[in-house]
Amino acid sequence: MAEPKIGIVGIPGKWSTEALADAVEARTGFRLVIDMADVVLDLHERRLMHGDVDLCALDGLVIKKISESYSPHALDRLEMLRLPEAAGVRVFSPPNAILRTIDRLACTVTLCNGGIPMPETLVTESVDQAVEAVGRLGTAVFKPLYSTKARGMAVINGSTPDREIRAAVEAFHADNPVMYLQRKLDLPGRDLGLVFLKGNYLGAYARVAGGEAWNTTIHSGGRYASFEPPGEWIDLAKRAVDLFGLDFTTVDLAETADGPVIFEVSAFGGFRGAKEGAAIDAAALYVDHVLERVRP
Template structure:
C-alpha cells in the first residue's frame, strides 16, 4: 500500500463517489468521503474541517462532485477549497479550473476563445433580442447557466410564434435570469463523450438517444456504446480540453452535417460512460494517476 491520505469530495452514497473511495482505500488503506455541505472553513486559520478530518493535513483531494446540482452556491463551495494548495494539498482537479466550468457561460466562452467549434450561441438579458435569436435560428435550446444532464433546458421554435415564446422566456427568466440560447443541433440520435486523464486521451463512448427525446442524456433514456473515434476527432477533443487544466474530464461532442461541434467540457467527467461503453474503469485509472502524481511530485 502507498502511504498517502487522499479524500474524495463528492456525494456520500453515490456510485461515482464511492467507487473512487473504494479504489483509494484498496491502494492506500485510507478512506474519506467529504460532503461539502458539512465542511467548515475557518478564515482566521485557513483550515477546512470535515467532521474530525482537517483537509489541510491531507496529501490530496479528488474533487468528484461539488453539489448534486450546479448553482452559484456550488461555485462558492469551490472557492472554499482554494486555500488547500497553499498548505501543500494537491487537488485533482484544481479548484480554479473546476470553477471555470461550473458556469456554462464561462466554460463555453473559454472554448470559443480557444477556437473550438461550437453550436451558434447568443447570450442576452433582453426578451426581444432573445425572440430575434429564436427567429434567426428557427429552433433553439434555452439553457440555464447552471445545470447538467440537460436539466432545465427548453426547446424554442420560431414556428410557435411570438406570444408562446415570450411566455416561455419570461417564465424561464424568473428562475434563471440570463438567456443563453444555442442553435438546435440535429444529433442524429447520438453524441459522444471523449474521456481524458491528465490531459491524455483515454477513450470515446457514444450516448445513443431514446427516439422520443430531443437529447441523448442517460436521464432521458440514452444508452452508452463504444465508439471508434478518428484521429481528427480525437484532436478536436484535445483542443477542447486543453482550454482548461483538468485531471480528469469528458468532452461532449456532436457530429453534425456541418462537422463536429463541442457542447461542453465537463468540470468533473463521468465514469459510467467509460465503463459501460468502453469497458474501462476510469475511476481506478484516476486513482492510480493521482497516486503517481503525488509520488513523483
C-alpha cells in the same frame, strides 16, 4: 513509509464517488468521502474541517462532485478548497480549473476564445433579443448557466406563433435572468463523450437518445454505447481539453453536417459512461494518476 491520505470530495452513496473512494482505499487503506455541506472553513486558524479531519493536513483531494446540482453556491465550495491547495495539498482537478467549467458561460467563452467550433450561441438578458434569436435560429435550446444532464433546459420552436415564443422565453427568463441559448442542431440521435486523463485520450463512448427525447442524457432515457471517433475528432477534443488544465474530464462532442462541434468540457467527467460505453475503469486510472503525483 506511510501511504498518502487522499480524500474524495463528492456525494456519499453515489456510484462514482464511492468508486473513487474504493479505489483509494484498495491502494492506500485510507477512506474519506467528503460532503462539502458538512465542512467548516476556519480562516483564522487556516483549517478546513470535515468532522475531526483537517483537510489541509491531507496529502491529496480528488474532487468528483462538488454538489448534487450546479449553482453559484457550488463555486463557493470550490473557493473553500483553495485553502488546502494553498497549504500544499494536491487537489485534482485544481479548483480554479473546475470554476471555469461549472459555469456554462465561462466554459463557452473559453472554448470560443480557443477557436473551438460550437453550436451558434447567444447570451442575453433581453427578452426581445431572445425572441428575435429564436425566429432567426429556427429552434433554440435554452440552457441554465448551471445545470447537468439537461435539467432546466427548454426547447423553443421558432415556427410557433410569436405570442407563444414570447411566453416561453418569458417563462425561462423568470428563472434565468441571463439567458443562454443555442441553435438546436440536427443530430443523428447521439452525441459523444471523449475521455481524457491529464490531457491524454483514453477512449470514447456514445450517448444514444431513447424514445422521443430531444436530448441523449441517461436521465431522459438514453443509453451508452461504444464508439470509436475519427482521429481528427480526438484532436479537436484534445484542443478543447488543453484550454482548461483539468486532471480528468469528458468532452461532449456532436457530429453535424458541417463537421464536429463541442458542447462542453465536463467539470468532473462521466465515470459511468466511460465504464459502460468504453469499458474504461476511470476510477482506477484516476487514482493511479493521483498517487503517482502525491507519493514522494
